[in-house]
Amino acid sequence: MSVVDFLWRFPSVQMAWRNLGRNKLRTVLAALGIIIGVVSICSLGMATAAIQQQATSQLGSIGNEVSITSGQDSDTDGVTDDQVDTMRNLVTDAEVVPQKTNSTTVSSRNGREVRVSVTGVTNAAALYNLTSGEAPTRLLSGALLSNSTATTLGIEEGDPVEYDGQLYRVQGLIEEENAFGFGGGELVLPESALSEQNHYNVVTIVAADSATATEIGGELDEYFNTEDEEELSINTFGNAGQVGGFLETLSLALLAIGGISLVVASVAILNVMLMSTVERRGEIGVLRAVGIRRSEVLRMILTEAALMGALGGLIGVLLSLAAGLVIFQMITGDPLGALQWSGFQYLVYGFGFAVVASILSGIYPAWKAANDRPVDALRG
Amino acid sequence: MSVIELTDVVKRYQNGEEVIAALDHVDFQADRGEMVTIIGPSGSGKSTMLNMIGLLDTPTEGTVHLDGRNVTDFTEDELTEERRSGIGFVFQDFHLLPMLTATENVELPSMWDTSVDRHDRAQDLLQRVGLGDRLNHRPDQLSGGQRQRVAIARALINEPDILLADEPTGNLDQDTGETILTELTRLKEDENVAIVAVTHDEQMLEYTDSTVRLVDGVVTEVSGR
Ligand SMILES: Nc1ncnc2c1ncn2[C@@H]1O[C@H](COP(=O)(O)OP(=O)(O)O)[C@@H](O)[C@H]1O
Numbered sequence: 001m002s003v004v005d006f007l008w009r010f011p012s013v014q015m016a017w018r019n020l021g022r023n024k025l026r027t028v029l030a031a032l033g034i035i036i037g038v039v040s041i042c043s044l045g046m047a048t049a050a051i052q053q054q055a056t057s058q059l060g061s062i063g064n065e066v067s068i069t070s071g072q073d074s075d076t077d078g079v080t081d082d083q084v085d086t087m088r089n090l091v092t093d094a095e096v097v098p099q100k101t102n103s104t105t106v107s108s109r110n111g112r113e114v115r116v117s118v119t120g121v122t123n124a125a126a127l128y129n130l131t132s133g134e135a136p137t138r139l140l141s142g143a144l145l146s147n148s149t150a151t152t153l154g155i156e157e158g159d160p161v162e163y164d165g166q167l168y169r170v171q172g173l174i175e176e177e178n179a180f181g182f183g184g185g186e187l188v189l190p191e192s193a194l195s196e197q198n199h200y201n202v203v204t205i206v207a208a209d210s211a212t213a214t215e216i217g218g219e220l221d222e223y224f225n226t227e228d229e230e231e232l233s234i235n236t237f238g239n240a241g242q243v244g245g246f247l248e249t250l251s252l253a254l255l256a257i258g259g260i261s262l263v264v265a266s267v268a269i270l271n272v273m274l275m276s277t278v279e280r281r282g283e284i285g286v287l288r289a290v291g292i293r294r295s296e297v298l299r300m301i302l303t304e305a306a307l308m309g310a311l312g313g314l315i316g317v318l319l320s321l322a323a324g325l326v327i328f329q330m331i332t333g334d335p336l337g338a339l340q341w342s343g344f345q346y347l348v349y350g351f352g353f354a355v356v357a358s359i360l361s362g363i364y365p366a367w368k369a370a371n372d373r374p375v376d377a378l379r380g
Numbered sequence: 381m382s383v384i385e386l387t388d389v390v391k392r393y394q395n396g397e398e399v400i401a402a403l404d405h406v407d408f409q410a411d412r413g414e415m416v417t418i419i420g421p422s423g424s425g426k427s428t429m430l431n432m433i434g435l436l437d438t439p440t441e442g443t444v445h446l447d448g449r450n451v452t453d454f455t456e457d458e459l460t461e462e463r464r465s466g467i468g469f470v471f472q473d474f475h476l477l478p479m480l481t482a483t484e485n486v487e488l489p490s491m492w493d494t495s496v497d498r499h500d501r502a503q504d505l506l507q508r509v510g511l512g513d514r515l516n517h518r519p520d521q522l523s524g525g526q527r528q529r530v531a532i533a534r535a536l537i538n539e540p541d542i543l544l545a546d547e548p549t550g551n552l553d554q555d556t557g558e559t560i561l562t563e564l565t566r567l568k569e570d571e572n573v574a575i576v577a578v579t580h581d582e583q584m585l586e587y588t589d590s591t592v593r594l595v596d597g598v599v600t601e602v603s604g605r
Pocket residue numbers: 379393394395400401402420421422423424425426427428429
């Protein structure tokens with residue numbers, strides 16, 4: 001079945017298509033208005049999406065963490081086992097990682113010494129990345145040491161490190177994240193190494209993203225603390241959210257600019273549709289005289305507007321996609337980011353806006369043409 | 381029973397302060413298989429009368445009966461349905477759609493009726509008005525006479541009871557006009573349709589079964605019955 005046969009089943013579409021083809025220059029000019037509107041909406045939107053993506057990735061993994069320490073009004077000098085159990089019950093969609101911390105001096109065989117912080121943790125995998133291999137999810141023996149400390153001291157994997165009179169074999173070297181420039185080495189040991197401490201110094205909750213982290217932080221705060229009693233001090237890296245808020249404002253402003261250009265485009269369509277229906281007044285009168293219903297005339301003209309919108313929208317979206325690939329390449333270095341929903345959604349909005357705006361601008365001309373009395377239309 | 385009947389019809393138009401009666405107490409009727417010509421000078425109310433007969437306009441006074449049914453007070457949408465199912469129009473300047481082929485122009489009135497396939501009837505009608513070899517031509521590829529034949533085929537697509545023609549030969553030369561009139565005469569019998577034609581051209585009276593003469597909105601003579 002050819003396209004024409006298919007269109008024949010939708011008379012409004014067929015008539016609309018033919019009518020658009022009659023004055024191609026005018027159709028193209030009207031569509032051009034839409035194309036510009038769509039491209040501006042889409043590329044501005046995609047630019048904000050790219051900036052947002054870039055900002056979030058620069059904040060690093062810390063944005064999705066909640067850090068919990070003992071609060072001002074707590075009776076204990078740390079987070080208790082009970083509290084950790086309660087957190088595990090409350091938080092089902094994130095990893096709860098309790099830690100005991102201390103510090104010590106690590107020395108090498110050649111006599112060099114480096115002061116490092118000590119973390120006793122079981123689920124090391126949730127917190128640390130190693131230079132090679134995976135950190136254990138259950139660290140029960142052995143140790144992890146920062147790569148830089150190991151280099152300074154000439155310690156290699158398999159070498160022993162002493163803490164509190166006990167020797168621990170180094171199982172892996174920790175790759176430092178320098179995003180925030182935390183200096184200082186770190187020695188990671190099984191929780192049992194710090195068993196002298198009854199309570200946890202820090203509990204880190206690792207969520208899927210910063211929004212979830214913020215949500216969890218709020219939830220825990222509500223559960224453990226009251227307005228004037230801070231049992232636990234709960235910290236989310238909410239500045240990630242604040243950056244998001246700023247970007248949201250920015251993207252709204254940019255969308256508004258894009259929206260204005262679409263309004264201008266709809267006025268152009270309104271103008272074109274009015275002109276073409278006024279020009280075809282007699283013709284539409286003939287249609288009505290030979291028994292074409294008002295609703296059918298209405299549909300035909302609305303379809304014309306919609307087709308014009310879809311046509312302009314489609315071209316606009318294709319151009320915007322190209323623009324989006326360039327924008328993402330420039331801002332994040334990864335052009336394919338444009339295909340992720342955060343950026344791609346603007347193409348969908350842009351197309352939707354184009355069709356909806358066109359149909360809205362077609363309503364008045366269509367209504368006017370459909371309700372013109374055929375005698376009047378034929379008299380001209 | 382007449383297929384269309386106007387009884388004591390008055391149509392007034394407001395032209396600024398002045399009210400003019402384009403039709404002044406007019407009676408009219410036509411039967412299937414009959415060709416009635418309305419003749420009169422320009423401005424005498426012929427088109428106004430044809431619009432009443434074609435249910436394009438409603439009278440200020442008087443009644444209109446279609447097939448014995450009083451349609452005077454029908455709404456615009458109801459009148460549209462009557463035109464769609466029972467009336468065909470031929471206009472002086474053809475009024476074909478330029479972007480459609482001859483066949484598509486003929487199919488136009490029933491285009492939105494997806495329930496019926498008029499394609500074969502459209503081609504058959506074009507064949508019968510002698511345009512079998514012009515089925516896919518566009519109006520600008522056809523002569524005036526050919527265009528008017530396409531218009532006649534279009535007027536017959538819905539198998540109407542009444543075919544209305546406002547100055548159908550007005551834009552054609554004498555010979556072409558005569559062949560169009562011959563065509564209409566033949567079709568009124570084949571299709572058993574009432575043809576009401578408007579003209580100011582006495583030549584047309586040779587082809588007509590009866591004549592209504594209009595002067596200033598008043599019927600001055602009915603002949604041929
Ligand atoms: N819509 C209208 N508004 C005002 N006057 C009209 C209208 N239609 C027709 N007339 C007037 O009615 C009279 C008859 O017109 P018409 O029926 O077109 O005459 P004809 O077709 O015989 O030339 C004319 O005087 C014309 O000016």
